[in-house]
Amino acid sequence: MSGISEAEFIIPTPIGGRLPTPEVFDNVGEERRDRKRRLAAAFRILARFGLTEGIAGHITVRDPEFPDRSWVNQYAQHFSTICPDDLICIDDTGVVHDGTGPVNAAAVAIHCGIHSANPAAIAAVHTHTTWGRAFSARSRLLAPINQEACLFYENHVLFRGDIVVLATDEGRRIAETMGEKKAAILLNHGLLTVGGSVDAAVYRFIAMERCCQVQLLAEAAGAIEPLSEEEALATRAHLASDYVAWLGFQGLYQQVIREAPDLG
Numbered sequence: 362m363s364g365i366s367e368a369e370f371i372i373p374t375p376i377g378g379r380l381p382t383p384e385v386f387d388n389v390g391e392e393r394r395d396r397k398r399r400l401a402a403a404f405r406i407l408a409r410f411g412l413t414e415g416i417a418g419h420i421t422v423r424d425p426e427f428p429d430r431s432w433v434n435q436y437a438q439h440f441s442t443i444c445p446d447d448l449i450c451i452d453d454t455g456v457v458h459d460g461t462g463p464v465n466a467a468a469v470a471i472h473c474g475i476h477s478a479n480p481a482a483i484a485a486v487h488t489h490t491t492w493g494r495a496f497s498a499r500s501r502l503l504a505p506i507n508q509e510a511c512l513f514y515e516n517h518v519l520f521r522g523d524i525v526v527l528a529t530d531e532g533r534r535i536a537e538t539m540g541e542k543k544a545a546i547l548l549n550h551g552l553l554t555v556g557g558s559v560d561a562a563v564y565r566f567i568a569m570e571r572c573c574q575v576q577l578l579a580e581a582a583g584a585i586e587p588l589s590e591e592e593a594l595a596t597r598a599h600l601a602s603d604y605v606a607w608l609g610f611q612g613l614y615q616q617v618i619r620e621a622p623d624l625g
């Protein structure tokens with residue numbers, strides 16, 4: 362299966378009231394400020410969940426005006442301290458167009474290739490997490506053992522690449538392996554997710570990390586009983602869209618914005 366068509370998704374229907382929707386901007390300057398703010402907030406959120414490991418890890422978001430450029434975190438800055446003004450804008454070759462400070466070479470190798478090869482990938486997330494690394498030590502996909510795991514059913518891939526990523530074509534090869542799918546298990550390395558927004562990509566990453574944790578815990582207790590293909594596909598239709606992932610991120614985003622005035 363190469364990907365998931367929009368026709369397969371089911372839009373959530375609330376009881377009373379209206380669901381929020383992503384803001385539509387009148388100009389690219391406002392949209393850029395919003396993307397950078399959400400990107401900085403996303404780093405804070407990952408830090409709160411303990412999803413950071415030393416100097417490893419990066420999130421990128423495509424610039425709304427220049428599609429060959431993305432915003433990324435500075436190398437070796439802890440996620441919990443990142444503000445919008447700390448972010449650096451690089452193009453698909455790694456050339457810096459805005460901001461100061463070093464950029465992780467692995468971020469260039471992975472993210473620039475993904476953004477270049479996959480126009481639908483507005484944002485990409487990769488960092489070294491406990492459960493993701495543990496799960497990636499074995500060559501297998503997540504099993505559809507609960508509704509959250511069904512988000513990734515036939516929607517993620519296995520990829521074997523470099524452990525210390527420096528090859529400039531790594532991101533392109535990951536993107537080609539993923540196709541239209543939204544996540545990858547990088548064997549002996551960790552997890553990677555993409556999305557049509559920072560919100561969607563980051564929420565998927567958090568969900569995938571937790572799915573790895575749940576499956577490893579369940580397997581430690583005994584044999585697991587996955588859902589049937591029919592059940593997994595039906596459940597995925599409710600959960601796998603960028604909108605539902607965006608929606609899942611909003612509570613986390615609102616919380617960190619209230620508590621971190623330095624995010625602007």
